Amino acid sequence: MVILKNFLNLEKYKDSMRPLIEELRKAFVEANEMGREYKRLSENELAKCVFCDIIAHKSKAKIVHETNKVVAFLDIDPISAGHILVVPKIHTDSITKVPQEYLIEVIETARRIVEVFENDYKHLGYSIMQNGGECCDFGHFHLHVFPRVKDDGFGWTNPKKGDNTQMKLPLI
DSSP states (O other): OHHHHHHHOGGGGHHHHHHHHHHHHHHHHHHHHHHHHHTTOOHHHHHSOHHHHHHTTOSOOOEEEEOSSEEEEEOSSOSSTTOEEEEESSOOSOGGGSOHHHHHHHHHHHHHHHHHHHHTSOOOEEEEEOOOGGGOTTSSOOEEEEEEOTTOSOOOOOSSOOOGGGOOOOOO
């Protein structure tokens, strides 16, 4: 209970969020140019893990937050201004393969980014998305975190509706 109470205490992160806020402010303009550069990469260059290269500081990215377990940077093809990718510093395509201590830090980083959206940029909404396994578009687990506003046009699309009535899943 004490751990949960401390985890939810926003004042604890007030000072540590200032550098993130400043980096976000500076990074929005630079992300567009990097997006144009990325789209010019060859298929061979894209075949390697772009995220591992960013983690190793071998590829350009506008990093807004970095620890020994996680790196967060602006998406070069953003859904909205401020779209950030949160990436663990371990290469895997599935959440089930990411060690718990990395996942905790990924989620904590996403939460801190949302706090910046809400407190500094006054965005009232946000989305967090993740595609895994065969559907992991870069082959490296990551979260998309981006600010939203009402009626911004973003939405889920599903060409084939599923039927959960046929699913037989054990209780977890």
